[in-house]
Amino acid sequence: MAKEGVLLSTTKILLRCLAEVGGIGVDFFNLIYDVKFHRGWYVKGGHSYVLEMKKLQQEKYAKMTLNQLRRSNYVKARYLGNKLIVSLTAKGWNHTLVAKLRYAPKGKYGYTVVIFDIPQSQNEARRQFRWLLKQGGFVKLQQSVWISGGDNYLTLKNFIKEMKLESWVNVFYGTNFLSLPK
DSSP: OOOTTOOOOHHHHHHHHHHHHOSEEEOOHHHHHHHHHOGGGSOSSHHHHHHHHHHHHHHHHHHHHHHHHHHTTSEEEEEETTEEEEEEOHHHHHHHHHHHHHTOOBOTTSEEEEEEOOOGGGHHHHHHHHHHHHHTTOEEEETTEEEESBOOHHHHHHHHHHTTOTTTEEEEEEOOOSOOOO
């Protein structure tokens, strides 16, 4: 998941999991209901009590992390009945895409190479695409040619299709370069 020696924060890990899974329904209330209305079911002491207490602590930590993500505008949450539905915002999608690019496993087919020629009439798209490549760990080889050692081909292919940039951007694997940036 992360490069060797790099630790991801819990917030980034949860954000990445939400992106991978897509729209997630999170139900925190069944256990709380059981604790509140069926107290006799929990016997204080013993292994099962310790396990239940650990589970409650993990759920409390997950709630705190979710609230932090909501305050930071990475996710939005709404209730559907008694289920909590969590989805990524545009800011959340951007950061998870950057994380996917930055922490992609090393490419087994060489470098991922991106060549683009986005017209000036699409200046904002060009600026955002450059930002994405830079934040995603790509290195500028020359004007509008960027490379990464990570296997980012499929991630970029899907992004380019979704953003309708296919006619201006090309992504491929490259192995034999005369010189690479340092």
